[in-house]
Amino acid sequence: xxxxxxxxxxxxxxxxxxxxxxxxxxxxxxxxxxxxxxxxxxxxxxxxxxxxxxxxxxxxxxxxxxxxxxxxxxxxxxxxxxxxxxxxxxxxxxxxxxxxxxxxxxxxxxxxxx
Amino acid sequence: xxxxxxxxxxxxxxxxxxxxxxxxxxxxxxxxxxxxxxxxxxxxxxxxxxxxxxxxxxxxxxxxxxxxxxxxxxxxxxxxxxxxxxxxxxxxxxxxxxxxxxxxxxxxxx
Numbered sequence: 277x278x279x280x281x282x283x284x285x286x287x288x289x290x291x292x293x294x295x296x297x298x299x300x301x302x303x304x305x306x307x308x309x310x311x312x313x314x315x316x317x318x319x320x321x322x323x324x325x326x327x328x329x330x331x332x333x334x335x336x337x338x339x340x341x342x343x344x345x346x347x348x349x350x351x352x353x354x355x356x357x358x359x360x361x362x363x364x365x366x367x368x369x370x371x372x373x374x375x376x377x378x379x380x381x382x383x384x385x386x387x388x389x390x
Numbered sequence: 391x392x393x394x395x396x397x398x399x400x401x402x403x404x405x406x407x408x409x410x411x412x413x414x415x416x417x418x419x420x421x422x423x424x425x426x427x428x429x430x431x432x433x434x435x436x437x438x439x440x441x442x443x444x445x446x447x448x449x450x451x452x453x454x455x456x457x458x459x460x461x462x463x464x465x466x467x468x469x470x471x472x473x474x475x476x477x478x479x480x481x482x483x484x485x486x487x488x489x490x491x492x493x494x495x496x497x498x499x500x
Contacts, residue, residue: 280432309487318394318478318490319433332487366432379488381425381432 280382301369412479
C-alpha cells in the first residue's frame with residue numbers, strides 16, 4: 277500500500293506567476309483535501325475533492341483552484357501568486373467524504389514566492 | 391479569538407510524562423484529533439477521540455476530553471527524544487473538516 281505523495285518537494289516562484297502542485301492519494305482513497313500551512317501556524321483547509329467534485333471549501337479566494345482525476349490524484353493551482361502564498365501545502369487523502377478523521381497526509385510542497 | 395488554542399512550547403526531561411493541552415470553541419465538534427509533525431514532514435495522525443468519550447488510551451498516549459469545558463489533553467508517558475516534534479490539536483464538526491490549532495512544540499532533553 278503506497279502512502280500519499282506530493283510533488284514537487286520545493287518550489288520557488290515570483291509574485292504574479294501561477295503554480296500547480298500535485299498529489300497522489302493513498303491507494304483506495306477517493307477523497308483528497310488540501311491545506312496551507314504558513315510558518316508557525318497550523319494547517320488551514322483550502323478545499324476537498326470527493327470523486328472528482330469539489331466537496332467543501334475554506335476561506336480562500338478563487339485564484340486557488342483544484343482538480344481531481346479519475347484515479348483520485350489531485351492538483352492544486354494557484355494563480356497570481358502573492359508573497360503571502362509562501363507556505364507548506366499539504367495534501368491529505370481519506371476514504372469517503374465523511375471520514376476526515378482517518379486522513380493521511382503527504383510530506384507537503386514548500387512554496388516560496390519572491 | 392482562535393477556534394483552537396494551544397500553548398506554543400513545552401519542555402520536558404526524557405523519561406518524564408508530557409501533557410499538552412488544548413481548548414476549542416465549537417460545541418458541535420464530533421471528533422477531536424492529535425497530530426504530530428516532525429521537522430520537514432507532513433502531519434501524522436496520532437489519535438482521535440469521539441466527542442461522546444472522555445478518555446482514550448493507546449499505548450503511551452492518553453487523551454482526555456472535558457466536553458463541558460471544551461478542553462482536550464494529550465499525555466505522553468515516558469517521553470523520549472524521538473517524541474520531540476510539533477503536536478497539533480484539531481477539532482472536527484459536522485463537516486468532518488478539522489480546524490487546527492497553532493501547534494505545541496515539544497522539546498525533550500536528556
